[in-house]
Amino acid sequence: MKRAIVTGAGGFIGGHLVVFLKKQGYYVKGVDLKLPEFSRSGADDFVVGDLRDPALVESLFEGGIDEVYQLAADMGGAGYLFTGDNDADVMHNSALINLNVLKSSVNHGVKRVFYSSSACVYPEYNQMDSDNPNCVEESVYPAQPDSEYGWEKLFSERLYFSFMRNYSIDVKVARFHNIFGxxxxxxxxxxxxxxxxxxxxxxxxxxxxxxxxxxxxxxxSFLFIDDCVQAVYQLMQSDFSGPVNIGSExxxxxxxxxxxxxxxxxxxxxxxxxxxxxxxxxRNSDNRLIEEKLNWTPKxxxxxxxxxxxxxxxxxxxxxx
Ligand code: NAD
Missing domain, CATH: 3.90.25.10 (UDP-galactose 4-epimerase, domain 1)
Structure with a gap:
């Protein structure tokens, strides 16, 4: 039985992913600052804890873990991310989570880590025309995300790929486009x-x-949650690392x-x-890469x-x- 940690398991996508992984026969350990708000977690074990704390993160790996799905972030909708009022917390909290989870994953010999990046990494200058936004994966540079949330995601994408280059850990990075459900x-x-x-x-x-x-x-564009978790799983099982858009067109x-x-x-x-x-x-997802690499389209x-x-x-x- 594969053993996975889902960080952010008390949140929206993490909560759904736990249920999906259980259906695939995984042992799942969920971690979050809070339990899921609207239903009981489907996880085998759920740790309520703060991923900014390196000691807490280290303790999660006892018993051995094969895969980590990193979905925790200080995040919200436009009213939270785009006013500027929460920029310091968003950058600081999410960066600490990523630094800790990735380092401990390497320390404990985890084989694969999934990281949930965002369409918010794409440059503002390619998204000025409501009819023709450009969000093809390689258009991300020269970088100019329109929010600090996007900058932190871009930094963390690079962090994950650095660890893949320098340590023996396989990394999968997806850029989610407005997941709902x-x-x-x-x-x-x-x-x-x-x-x-x-x-x-x-x-x-x-x-x-x-x-x-x-x-x-x-x-x-908006992607339904069931399609999102299916795509995450297919990416994690594949030999493709991304970064790749997971969204609807x-x-x-x-x-x-x-x-x-x-x-x-x-x-x-x-x-x-x-x-x-x-x-x-x-902003629209460009799905050419995910169709080619994973043969995935939204249902x-x-x-x-x-x-x-x-x-x-x-x-x-x-x-x-
Ligand atoms: P969410 O806010 O519902 O879930 C994130 C969870 O992380 C929350 O439950 C929160 O409590 C937890 N968390 C935050 N700080 C923590 C900490 N210090 N320690 C432990 N847990 C902590 O968000 P979501 O919609 O489920 O998004 C999941 C991931 O996908 C996030 O990384 C988000 O940035 C990314 N993403 C989501 C969307 C979307 O449309 N939902 C789009 C792009 C990217």
Whole structure:
């Protein structure tokens, strides 16, 4: 039985990945500052602890570990990452986590480490046109991410590949593009746009009004969580290291996304555009590399993914009313 650590197992993607790995027959140790918010962890063992603490990280590897999936980060949606208010914490906390997890993985002879980078590494100058963003993997240099979160991700990508070159550890790096689905944060300030819109639609009576940040014409693509964990697993099993995009190529504006939410909810609402952090003007996954290397394409359409997400958020909100 393969033994894996999932760091960030109390978070959205980490929580889903634990369940996926258990289905593949793994022994899974989850680690996070907190337990999963919305369900019991599927992990065999769950350590509540701070990955910024090197002693805590060292202690995780007792008993032997084959694979590490590093998903922990100080992170949130645009309202958390793009205001500038959390830059110091985001860089400091996430860099410490990566430094500690990687060093201990080498110390304990781990064979493979997965690192979750982000589409936020791509340069701002290639994402000014909402219809034609360029996010092909090699376009990342000359570097100019639009946030400190993106800079830390880029630094850590380089850190992981340095360890692969200098120590005998196999590294896999993926750049996630807006992963969404049930059991993700939907309020409190760290939620991302699909969950925020689904919450607003769920909480607004038919005929009412919801707010969208900016003019809503900024574009993004969104990947459903089940497709994401499948891609992570395929990357980890392959002899390809990346960095590689894991995302969808179904590009929509935020206004269109809001309309999809309304349609699955069966509500007609008006959109009011208000000032707010927006990030780059356009961003889309370029999936040519992942198709070529892993023969992976997303299976769940945006509309189907939003439907499943909306239904879960709507039920969660109704349960607390
Ligand atoms: P998340 O915030 O739900 O999960 C991250 C988890 O890390 C949280 O549960 C948090 O408590 C934990 N964590 C933070 N600091 C920690 C510490 N010091 N010690 C232990 N645990 C700590 O985020 P997510 O959406 O599940 O993202 C997982 C990874 O994927 C992150 O690295 C994120 O940057 C990356 N990513 C996500 C997306 C996306 O759309 N969700 C996009 C690009 C990249």
């Amino acid at each position: 049930p059991q993700g944060t939907y309020d409190g300030g760290k939620e991302k746009v699909p969950a925020a819109l689904a919450r607003k639609v769920a909480m607004t009576a038919d005929g009412g009004e919801i707010e969208v940040w900016g003019d809503g014409e900024q574009t993004r 179904e590009l929509v504006s935020i206004n269109q996304l809001a309309k999809i939410c309304m349609s699955v909810a069966g509500k007609k609402l008006t959109i009011r555009h208000v000032d707010g952090p927006q990030g780059v003007r356009g 769940v359409s945006l509309e189907e993914g939003i439907k499943r997400t909306y239904e879960w958020i709507n039920a969660a909100i109704n349960a607390t009313r």
